[in-house]
Amino acid sequence: MDPKHSVLVVWDVQNALVNGIFNKDHFIGSLKKLLSEARSHKVPVIYTKITPLPFEFESGYRLYSSMKRYGISDPKKISFMKPGSPEAEIYAEVAPVEGDTVINKNTADIFVGTNVELMLHNARIDTVIFTGIATEFGVESSARSAGNRGFYPVVVEDCVSSSSEEMHSAALKVMRTQVIVAKSDEIIQAWK
Template sequence: MQQPMIVGKAALVVVDIQQGGAMPADEVGIAHMEGIEHRVERAERLVAAARDAGVPIIFFQEVHRPSGVDFGRELDGAEDRHCVAGAPGTDLWPTLQPDPAADDREFHIVKRRYSGFIGTEFEIVLRGLGVQTLVLIGGLTDVCVHYTFADAHQRDFYVRVVEDCVGGSSLARHEASLDAMEYLQAGARRTTDEVLAAFGRLATRELAGVDA
């Protein structure tokens, strides 16, 4: 049964929008779909709208130690070494980072696994904030976004994925993962414009002093 766009309190989850997304696969160990510049522009608009609406924002960054001790099984498939601390491409995108002055609304969480729930404080933060709906942007659609979505679903969160603001390792895998996420929650696939409109309504209510 399809649920409303936002149920209860929302959080914007920016999944691994790191500088390597604009770099060749042979330099950063992972292939990315084309169009990073368009996804970044949409992400910037969504982050700005979330801030205006008072929506909490979680910025994820995948980082691995140079020794490789925390890669686990990540290198058993198509990916080479990637997101290594101190290596080119590992840093967050310059315009998509938490505001240091908003430490009660914006969070930077480093993760070692694909899902944002594995080995992090993510769920503790969400429960503390009273969040019920997660809005996911970033990448990769078929890896970190998909697994974070699935783990959120199994923890009874409502999850939306902004289909024109996520990118996969390939177009085929991107589309397949979006279809799989929609299978789990009807109406999960949303567009940037739809989410901007929803955040705009929340911002109007906040300005009016109405409890969202």
């Protein structure tokens, strides 16, 4: 986890998601500390933001998935993370600072539809450290995708969360068999 070859990803830490997680205070406290340490060790920070496609360009599957997840029967009533809305903004206590990168994306994989892989290769980064929401959705799928692309994926156990503690725990259990799962203090110690 050499800081010169690592990146810290802050996955979808947007108001609507942060306000619905089971461990908000602990999650925010751990993430703030990790962000501070990352910046002091010059580890680049990439934030992601859910940025839905316009309705007419959204896939049928993603509409179905959103309808199922939010209990909506009419896909035109989906208003989740509307760009510019307060719910879509990054949570203020852990907001980006000058020098951080913000990636707008519309899938649960940091590499699909973005230039993140190219960016990481250009910066000679081989370790991708994941934090954010939701553990069982974008964090898990992006960590797997990072590994499939030859990166070392690391999931920070106390800096990921979900609206469901059960799903969060299940995802961490599965990921422990495939990626590096570590606590923020272990990451910070490795940087020193």
